[in-house]
Amino acid sequence: MVACGKLLIALNPSAASASCLSDKSASAKGVSVDPQLEHHDSSPMRTPRYLRLSTCVALFASLLLGACKPAGETATPAGPGAAAGAKSRRVAVVVSTLNNPWFVVLAETARNRARELGYEATIFDSQNDPSKESTHFDNLIASGYGAVLFNCTDAEGSIANVRRATARGIGVFCMDREIKANDAATSQILSDNYSGAVAIGEHFVEKVGESGTYAELLGLVADTNTWNRSKGFHSVVDRFPDLKMVAQQSADFDRTRAMEVLETILQAHPDIDAVFCGNDAMAMGAYQALLAARKADQVEVFGFDGADDVVRAIAEGKITATAMQFPKIMAITAAENADKFLEGERNFPQRVPVTVELVTQENVHKFGDHGRKQ
């Protein structure tokens, strides 16, 4: 595998031009050079010509090659020597998507907290597109941002972006979604999706019982959280062999799509006892489908996220449970860590898990506004 370090040509014009311009200045002053003597220069006056040429080549080569740092150095997270970003008063919030209200809360809370702390803060929407995310990193590095509050599009693909930023002294604080490297980001404040789904699974067995049929609506199949949630849920329900999953289909974390998918599932399996949805938008869509099929009272619906409309629906008895992810806590923690970083702090834990809590009809009164009520 060949990894080419990014070529950062930091030309020092004064050094390079001083030696190379000597010929140009000679011509400019009208000093003529005999073409013959150019090839047979042996006089003391002409000897420095190739030396100058050599010097030019060597200097240019050293400038060019000196800019290529070894790969290991470029991957070094912001350390004492990488203080360029630390002097900035600009904070970027790079978020995977703003199409989902949950991520809007995450991004806006991070931006607002950074502004409260006295920084100029801007939100960059990656639209679930890793190439857009990469462009955002190019722009924010070039624009002199000091810290990034980052919600990645790809647990592995985003690592290179983070490394580019930290190598320039920019602090990168991951929020909610993990990048799969322990030495790239400054710190990661992570939602423990798997454990939240385990809690949902336990409650599912409690409410549905140890036998019955159910459907699962998955999120985006390329998203790691889709599978963290599904695996956590199945780590519990699969222990009960009489709980049968009759359908498992992706609805892309989308409310309308979830409604359409469940409508189709209900045609084939009209007697299901429950639906587990990989996020709350899909839970709302599933509930709408059940309402239209006049089955809302017979089928238990489980979501994930802790979105306000689902918390209200749980309180009204429409949806059975969700898992609260605390986007505001994650965003505020990330912004405050970025502030500490820009003030000079460098000692951050690489990963900080944020507990995901079960919200049920019994404890829903304690939750609201994307977290616990104060």
Next chain:
Amino acid sequence: MAGSNNESAHDSTMHQPNKSFQRALGWIVPAAAAIFLLVLFPPFHVVRRSGPGAASSGSSVASSVFEPVAFVEKFWTEQLLPAARRAPELAPILADLRRDPAAASKAHARRVGVGTTAYYFARGSGRVTAVARSRLLVEIDGAAGATVALRTGPVFGNAVRDGSGLLDLNNVPGLAEFNALSAELNRKVEESVLPSLRGASVAVGARITFAGCAEAPESVGDGPLLVIVPVKAEVGS
């Protein structure tokens, strides 16, 4: 002028070897300098795909193969069981829990990361007062009649992983591996500890000595104060 030309020609002949040498030097010097710099500052690097510098695979920790089964086997015998023998007594914790669950949690429980979830790690003994499908109710010695439930059915959640305070997310490659540890610890409890609590000898009145982990409740009612996942249990008569 003619004499001058002859002199120049003579000079040229005299300096022919010198000129060749100088011409060669004109190539050698920059080439040597360039090679030296290329060696000193290579423009690209050949790295192992799984090596520490591989950007796509993350850190050396993340790229190494993590074996939860082997990790848990070692952790169980070398760290968890010795720690269980030294765990705090349960009775004083239960007394605090009855008075004020929030204060008891602050004083005795452990938290992992950010959030309200906390776990106790304690040891105790008592008498079985009820045998249910997936739990035993045990009245704890010296706790003024307070009872706890010992889990005997399938074990889920992170009580064992997070309750002991011996495992840190930053010591494993990532969240997925940390969760795999939790699942493996739960499997280990089911395999090594729970069978002794499901035997015919475990009936109402039996005495049990145990150590285990439990999630800290926000409030307590009339029932068992804690649901404990045992990591060590001995049944007497």
